[in-house]
Amino acid sequence: MKQPGLFDIQISDISSTMLLTLYTHAIESQSKNPIINDPKAVEITSALNHQMVNSPDRMYRELGNGKLDKKLVVFIALRAQKYDDYSSEFLKQSPTGTIVNLGCGLDTRFWRIDNGKTQFYDLDLPEVISIKKNLCNETDRYHMIASSVLDYKWMEDLKKQGTGPFLFLAEGLFMYLEKNAVKNLVIKLQSEFPGSELACEVVNESVVSGQLKGALKIKMQKRHHLGQGAAFISGLTNGHEIESWSPGIRLLDEWSHFDTNEKKLGWVRLYGKIPAMRRVQWTVHYKLGQARDVNTVKS
Ligand SMILES: C[S@@+](CC[C@H](N)C(=O)[O-])C[C@H]1O[C@@H](n2cnc3c(N)ncnc32)[C@H](O)[C@@H]1O
Incomplete structure (x- = not known):
């Protein structure tokens, strides 16, 4: 279980993978010649980022800091x-x-x-x-x-x-x-x-x-x-x-x-x-x- 709350709601390890996909959509959207154009994902990641970078969870922190396997x-x-x-x-x-x-x-x-x-x-x-x-x-x-x-x-x-x-x-x-x-x-x-x-x-x-x-x-x-x-x-x-x-x-x-x-x-x-x-x-x-x-x- 991923403990630290996004809005204090506990989610499973499987559900937390949705953050990985969300951040990939946002990152790719802002890259050169993007494969996908997803301004809504960019908007959501901006709203989440403060919580993500300050999270005790390593995956959340790395996502918040844009550290993702290219x-x-x-x-x-x-x-x-x-x-x-x-x-x-x-x-x-x-x-x-x-x-x-x-x-x-x-x-x-x-x-x-x-x-x-x-x-x-x-x-x-x-x-x-x-x-x-x-x-x-x-x-x-x-x-x-x-x-x-x-x-x-x-x-x-x-x-x-x-x-x-x-x-x-x-x-x-x-x-x-x-x-x-x-x-x-x-x-x-x-x-x-x-x-x-x-x-x-x-x-x-x-x-x-x-x-x-x-x-x-x-x-x-x-x-x-x-x-x-x-x-x-x-x-x-x-x-x-x-x-x-x-x-x-x-x-x-x-x-x-x-x-x-x-x-x-x-x-x-x-x-x-x-x-x-x-x-x-x-x-x-x-x-x-x-x-x-x-x-x-x-x-
Ligand atoms: C890898 S994420 C994919 C999310 C989304 N489809 C995407 O591509 O960005 C897996 C998703 O499946 C959901 N999930 C897992 N088990 C589920 C179930 N039994 N019923 C509905 N959703 C479930 C998780 O909560 C999570 O959001």
Whole structure:
């Protein structure tokens, strides 16, 4: 648990990773040739900075002082831009569609992609939403849902409010949840919102069970000063695995950071030449079509 309070609210090690992504968006936005333009993230980090630099927590202090791994900034900015693209593409097809940002953290996607018509929902744990409500205002089209994504009541409430079509985004979330929980969640999304789309970031199973597990833990905890609880616990063998969870789920496309050939990645781009490296941590995009049988899920 990260003790020191942002607004005196205690958040878990997993939730504290949202500060890392928020600061990367702000830092990248202010860089030369930015990958992402996120003035709202700059505004929020300015509001938080006093607390961050004076925090007893090392990660918070380093973020507040702008000390962030340059490659990590590029990776996270590219990812955010890709999810913005998914959102904009979806809104081109369905300008009044509903976008639900699962495990939103302090991300400010609504302000980056708003077309003036969409209904946008940011969902995260209640303590995170309490913090976010101090920093962002809800409107008639921007809403916050304070709930675990795994507490399905939010879906009932959403169905009462929105007519869809729906796009669900899960950027930096599924790898922190138990695999069976992710599987049940995806199947539940399909049954409650048939015809919707889901774009979600996943990691390879080898990252959570194999040799890469130790290396990743060292990187996250020693290099980025994340707490012990911020560990990846579930992954996929490949992007088609989710299709096998229920009839009607169809893989639309997959995306890796290396698909961009972004110059700011520098020598790291060489890793992209190794096919396996493109599927260590990547994004999968599905159509959650009508299922024949969605009620029984076995692990
Ligand atoms: C790595 S952060 C990503 C935040 C945001 N998507 C971004 O890219 O900036 C992970 C987020 O998942 C949220 N989270 C973790 N478990 C959750 C759950 N069961 N329900 C909803 N959100 C959850 C955390 O609170 C945190 O905000």
